[in-house]
Amino acid sequence: MNEAQLVARIREASRPMAPVPSGESPNLKPLPGVRAVVFDLYGTLFLSGAGAESGVTKESLQTSFAAVGLGPAPRGSDPAERYREVIHRHHAARRQEGVAYPEVDVREVWAEVLGEWGIAATREELEQLVVEVDCRCHPSWPAPGMPQLLATLRDLGWPLGILSNAQFHTPLLFPALTGRTVAEWGFQEELVSYSWTQREAKPSRRLFLQLADAFEDHHGILTHEVAFVGNDLRNDIAPALEVGFRAVLFAGDARSLRWRPDDASLTGVLPDRVVTDLGQLPALLLPISR
Structure with a gap:
């Protein structure tokens, strides 16, 4: 199969998924000074049914x-x-x-x-x-409000990035399930990082530092001006905070929400904000501070 055929196969084999309420309360106090956003994919922009190995039978x-x-x-x-x-x-x-x-x-x-x-x-x-x-x-489906959120940020000219534990086919989820490619949604190539290309996965600090350098070198944006949105306290929030990003926990789906209360290394680690729906992000991030 070529890429177009793989996209068609993903579209054909995928079925709509609905989030499972997490019971978390959002913290929607505006985040001043943010000029760019980085997203995790599985469990954040895309609802995800199972882990990379656990669902394989x-x-x-x-x-x-x-x-x-x-x-x-x-x-x-x-x-x-x-x-x-x-x-x-x-x-x-x-x-x-x-x-x-x-x-x-x-x-x-x-x-x-x-x-x-x-x-x-x-x-x-x-x-x-x-x-x-x-x-x-481990099926995937766009989280509610994902296309509208990306369209809003893209049309405002915000630099958008991705940092995701992913495989070669992960970017194909975008055209297969939203009708637009990663680039068409406004993600800049230099701000997109997938674990399989690095042979290293989150929560590696190196990946976050690489992304921080790319924002500063290509866009003149400092770490504290970047919001990282992810569903996992260990893999997303802790390393994002450590390198200086603002950290927003996506708690919109109980299946993917990872507070990891038994991980002693996360004692005292808290996100800057919590959202339970992607549609809450624009009010959190706007107005733009340029």
Whole structure:
């Protein structure tokens, strides 16, 4: 499948999702001085049904293999378990190299798993397999108000960024489910960072520092003038605050909200603001301070 076909397949396989109320109370006091916004994707701009590994099952993988025409896994094997084992091994190897929060390219993971079974999949087959698995095991859908929010910020000329734990196909969610590409929504290329391209994942401070440098170097915007919007206290809020961003917790979906109360490293870490609907952000961020 080419990119257009992958986009069509994501659109065809996706179904509307509704957020599950979190019971959180929003904190909508205006944030003065903000001139730009960075978004997490999964669990923030897109509702997400499951984690990257947790939703993968043997049955869903066998169905995905069949959809791509790769045939079943060998009898007695558990492709879901092998998939997780290969990811963990890749992570361990990267940690040995000094990377605290490693990321994989999931196409390479599947190439290795299939290769062990004597299946030589093409790059196109691997990419289709990733999309088939993703749509079945951890579906996504735009959060309510997402298109309207992005249109508002884009039309005001705000620099917009993305920092997300993601894979090669993640940007395709935008054209598949909103009809516009990442660039068409106003995200600037130098302000977009996906974990798979860095081989490093959030909450790595390095990724946040890279983004902070890009804002200053390309737009003359300082860290305290950037609002980071995410759903996870450890992966989004804590590192954003540490590098000097303003931090807004998206608490609009109980499935993805991550306060992580058992993580002692987060003691005393609180977001600057909390929103329970993306539609609350414009009032929080406006008027523009230029």
